Amino acid sequence: MSKFRPIRKVWNRFFIENRFIDNGLISLFFQLCRFGLVGLTAAAIHFSTVVFLVQTFMFQPLVANIIGFMLAFNCSYWGHKLWTFQDTTSRHAIALPKLLTVQLMNFAANESLFSIFLWMNLPYTLALLLVLTILPIFTFIASKWWVFRVAE
16 A cells, blocks of 8 residues: 555545546646647757757857747647647647647747847846746647637
């Protein structure tokens, strides 16, 4: 018997059976966790690509940002399609263009904010970190309720 079993029993009885926390909220919580992990992975790919291209090949940060976005998009799409929103019924041919639309809008905001932060003379790494932490909220909302919406 697991030493955490009594804790789990109390948790289930108090919070779930008494509807203090319903299964929908728990499901949403874990979906947000999966979204965060996929997003952090995509952000790490994006960030490291930009730094690598700027430091190694002397790319301009805004140009390197475009390449970083393209690489991170693939991680983001497949991670969300296969894991975060795994219960979706939307087909690849429909979900991919929708997520691309969301991500292109996100990228326009990304590139604009990045440009503003660079204009403010922030180091490009700090500017990119700020941008990559500001925009994910929009992406989650659009992904959950439009791109990977579960048909009712």
